[in-house]
Amino acid sequence: MASECCLSLTKYFLFLFNLIFFLLGSLLLSMGLWILLSEDKMFKIFEVPPPPYISIHLLSYLLIISGSVTMSLGFLGCLGSLKTVKCLLATYFILLTILLAAQIVGAVLFYTQKTELAVSLQDQTVKLINSFGQNNSSFKSFETTLLDIQKKAKCCGWNGIKDWGKSIPCSCYVNATVNATYEIKDPKCFTCSSNSSCSDGIHYEGCGEKIKTWLDENLLLILVFILAICVVEICGMILSMCLYKEGSVEYNTIFY
Numbered sequence: 001m002a003s004e005c006c007l008s009l010t011k012y013f014l015f016l017f018n019l020i021f022f023l024l025g026s027l028l029l030s031m032g033l034w035i036l037l038s039e040d041k042m043f044k045i046f047e048v049p050p051p052p053y054i055s056i057h058l059l060s061y062l063l064i065i066s067g068s069v070t071m072s073l074g075f076l077g078c079l080g081s082l083k084t085v086k087c088l089l090a091t092y093f094i095l096l097t098i099l100l101a102a103q104i105v106g107a108v109l110f111y112t113q114k115t116e117l118a119v120s121l122q123d124q125t126v127k128l129i130n131s132f133g134q135n136n137s138s139f140k141s142f143e144t145t146l147l148d149i150q151k152k153a154k155c156c157g158w159n160g161i162k163d164w165g166k167s168i169p170c171s172c173y174v175n176a177t178v179n180a181t182y183e184i185k186d187p188k189c190f191t192c193s194s195n196s197s198c199s200d201g202i203h204y205e206g207c208g209e210k211i212k213t214w215l216d217e218n219l220l221l222i223l224v225f226i227l228a229i230c231v232v233e234i235c236g237m238i239l240s241m242c243l244y245k246e247g248s249v250e251y252n253t254i255f256y
Contacts, residue, residue, distance in 0.1 A: 007242075007243070007246055010239055010242050010243060011081050011082070011084065011243060012081075013239065014077060014081040014236070014239040014240065014243060015077075015078055015081040015082055017077070017235070017236060017239065018073070018074045018075075018076075018077030018078045018081060018236070019074065019078055020074075021070055021071075021073060021074035021077065022070075022071055022074030022075055022078060023074075024070055024074075025066075025067045025068070025069070025070030025071030025072075025073075025074055026067065026071055027067070028063050028064075028066055028067030028070060029063070029064055029067030029068055029071060030067070031063050031067070032059075032060045032061070032062070032063030032064035032065075032067055033060070033064065035056060035059060035060040035063065036057065036060035036061070036064070056148070057141060057144065057145075058141070058145055069099075073092070073095060073096070073099075076088060076091060076092045076095070077092050077236065077240070080092050080240065080243075081239075081240075081243060084243055084246065086244055089240045089241075089243055089244040090244060092236075092240050093237055093240045093241060093244070096233050096236055096237050096240070097237065099233060100230060100233045100234070100237075103226060103229065103230060103233075104230075107226060118208070118212075121158075121208075122158050122159070122208060125146070125157075125158040125163075125207075125208075126157075126158055126159075126163060128142055128143065128146060129146075129157060129158075129163050129164060132167070132169075147169060147171040148171075149207055150169070150171035150172055150203070150207060151171040153207055153210045153211075153214075154174075154203045154205075154210075155172075155203050155205050155206060155207040155209075155210045156168070156171075156172035156202065156203045156204065156205070156206065156207070157172075157206055157207065158206050158207055158208045159206040159208060160204055160205065160206040161202060161203075161204050163206070168202065172202050172203055173201070173202055173203075174201040174202065174203060
């Protein structure tokens, strides 16, 4: 009797656990689609500033991907816990294990290979700046992201304004208006036109230093967030294995 009560409690606790995940995933997916379709209107409605070191389009894609993954795991966990089917519970456990392992490997690589990652990111950013304005559709989204970062973080280039040479974009200027246009003199030259408010100075600090400072200031918060996600995933794995022992191999029970 006690074991049945414990099993029932575990079953419905896992269901509630994954229901919250499913709803959270739905919220993330909805926000991602809203941002993708309406761009910055959502931030204006809720009167919150957009994130400074990521473009709106990239943020929307990240929200859509994370929301879809969270929804899928939540749905699988809810169905597996309600029906107590071993196949579903095992699949749920394996997916959580893969996700947890990927997070641990990613965190270890990020911590041990910080210098190499910074050098690689610097090389790619400088290469993007050198090829800027060549109408390469594969780099278009990255160019937009770079301009957004420069404007919001108030920086210019990776190492500084010297990365751009004489072709300085509007996003490097202080108080450049949203409607500032570009006067294109050659494929690499993007300078502010005379009818836009770009005469208040230029941001000389490189974005690389800005990003490094932001990561140093928020590293503890990021680690706590990742640790909390890992703890939640481990709890889900433990609960799913507890139910797996008492689960059924009859797949027909899924539909009844």
